[in-house]
Amino acid sequence: MLKDILIENSLRKINLGLLPRDKKLYSDLPKMQVLLGPRRVGKTSAMQLYMQELTENLGVKSDRLVYFNFEDERVHFLPEQLDLILQAWKELHPSVQLEDCFFFFDEVQAAPGWEKFLNRINETLTKKNMLYRM
Template structure:
């Protein structure tokens, strides 16, 4: 993954309209002090729960440019190596320097596809002013594996299909 491709993907997700979603009872906490994780089977609606959370943040006045959404199934990000994960915040900083020093909201979809994600997320949680939301498919990322990777730093929610 190179930084210019990453910038393109970041800018695209910042400016695109968020897809509409069917209403759900689940509302994620917006200011949790722990990493918020969503697990569930494929096509259960995890991504749409993230979109709804982003929509709520925007309605509360959070600029979309402070929200970083990446889907680690996106072929433009592949292959991603552990040492390249740090490019995410650096590329965002170059795109939106006016938000330097302000809290960022990170939405990482299908995070299990990013090798080394656990250490990266732990470091961000320890050192950056961020709120982190992660999704993973149950078939690849069981909730107990997620909890082990984050060692008590997360709040896990299971998402089930609407029908």
């Protein structure tokens, strides 16, 4: 199931009708960025615009963009299961090193134990950015 969701997310076309935001996300920061704000203000759209910028302007291949929405009703994680996302991504893209990926986690607060999961990724995997929104 996780592989199916990851494939769906990677094949999903970015909405090209999105309007640029006043606040930009930065591709040159060495660690994670957080988008906080009330519902329906465009946090997911900002993530999509950033992903679009990475692929179109900075030449990042789509197999290096790991996007996962924790509000997907098909998944219910226990804290010790969060690593299954990374394992599934590695199985889908065996030639891609997770250290070379950009991680995008939408509604991450819906997953119990998300804080330790993101901290581990931030401390051990990311040379690039990780972005999550709440």
